[in-house]
């Protein structure tokens with residue numbers, strides 16, 4: 001196991017800076033999720049760490065050692081990418097053992113090690129099957145077993161679950177987390193899916209246009225986003241500008257902390273009522289635009305006038321059915337206002 005450290009890495013493709021002065025530490029044994037919109041540099045960062053790409057500036061260290069001169073196959077990295085290709089004509093055991101064979105590990109040791117990882121991914125007994133005789137989730141497990149069979153120091157996963165349907169995906173997330181904990185391997189995971197990142201990772205990093213916007217434990221990023229991009233990228237956020245325009249939502253009652261560039265309020269922090277709320281909370285009048293039920297809760301969209309629309313998660317199933325277009329109030333506790341950036 002090892003920590004990975006990325007220092008001031010810039011990667012150019014012609015004019016484009018796919019990575020722009022990225023500095024980031026991946027702690028030993030940690031599970032790190034890289035998030036960001038399409039084209040923000042997530043895959044490029046993995047490819048730099050793996051050694052497929054050489055950065056124009058900066059360096060990568062693995063276990064404290066600069067790896068500039070260390071080729072891909074010597075970096076002791078396990079990889080699993082979205083289009084993980086298993087060899088169709090090899091059995092499961094042969095697929096998993098492939099990395100050991102190219103390293104000339106003897107046959108008895110290969111059998112032992114393959115047996116061990118197949119058990120870890122709960123595929124014991126399926127070693128003789130061919131990939132086409134497996135389900136999608138089982139194939140995914142084979143790919144994971146193959147990535148960890150050589151006891152790599154670091155595991156790089158690029159959207160490994162994106163090809164799976166929702167239910168299977170959730171199962172595999174739980175499985176992946178269990179395996180990662182058991183092996184204790186430093187894992188860097190690329191995903192588009194913020195829920196997945198929150199489920200799996202103990203730290204996350206958000207990339208935008210090749211720059212690292214913010215990194216930290218998911219709770220911390222969620223509760224204290226550095227800017228409105230981070231606020232909206234991890235979870236949903238209703239934003240208030242600072243200072244508020246004079247014309248802003250007539251009748252609003254807001255006590256906001258000073259010195260921020262903007263404020264965010266999470267949809268689940270808001271309460272929606274048909275009448276003005278008590279005095280001691282922030283309150284915004286608006287008009288209900290839409291109410292969509294999803295099981296035990298409803299998502300409401302409220303037009304707050306000049307400030308646009310806000311989203312509210314309403315968990316009160318007893319709330320009277322307000323018609324769309326009804327006048328409503330949004331309220332929230334002062335402590336749920338998230339100040340963003342410095343003014």
Ligand SMILES: Nc1ncnc2c1ncn2[C@@H]1O[C@H](COP(=O)(O)OP(=O)(O)OP(=O)(O)O)[C@@H](O)[C@H]1O
Nearest residue numbers: 013016018036037038039040041042043044045192
């Ligand atoms: N080999 C390459 N040659 C030229 N440009 C590239 C190359 N690889 C990536 N890019 C560009 O670098 C930028 C970052 O790409 P990257 O694949 O790292 O993004 P990403 O965040 O992983 O996106 P996605 O979520 O869509 O996979 C993109 O604008 C992409 O077009």
